[in-house]
Amino acid sequence: MTTTLVDQDLAHRAQTTLTAYAWAADSGDLDTLRDLALEDIAVTQTTQEKRGLENFLDIYRAFAASETEVSRHVVTNMLVTREDDGVRIEAYFEATLFNPDSTSRIFGRYSDSLVEVDGDLKIKHKRIYVDRVMALPTATAAFVPYGSSDS
Helix, strand or coil: EECCCCCHHHHHHHHHHHHHHHHHHCCCCCHHHHHEEEEEEEEECCCCCEECHHHHHHHHHHHHHHHCCCEEEEEEEEEEECCCCCEEEEEEEEEEEEEECCEEEEEEEEEEEEEEEEEEEEEEEEEEEEEEEECCCCCCCCCCCCCEEEC
């Protein structure tokens, strides 16, 4: 992970927050996801923008309802800056979604903006991109998820 430091404490807290998000997203932990986001979080998914915590959680509710799907989020880089209105953290994830019952594997990116609120870092804006869909052979080799990583 590449990090532009403002100060080490802030960078460490940001990395901790982002790692918690990655694990919660991969495991479908809605309580942790709820705790990590602002009430009025904005979510940009393809061409739509949704506002509000429940709209943010709906993405993960739908994902959790599909028991066969597996995901892996990896933080690829993070930029931490202080601005007049507080702290801004831009973080980028690579995400892989895989459904053993289907014939495709989806690769995408998330970009998160975090802000500091009462000493905690919260997700303010999440952008979701689908980069490509890769067709899998019909006799699919075993896919073993190996969890989230912060490196």
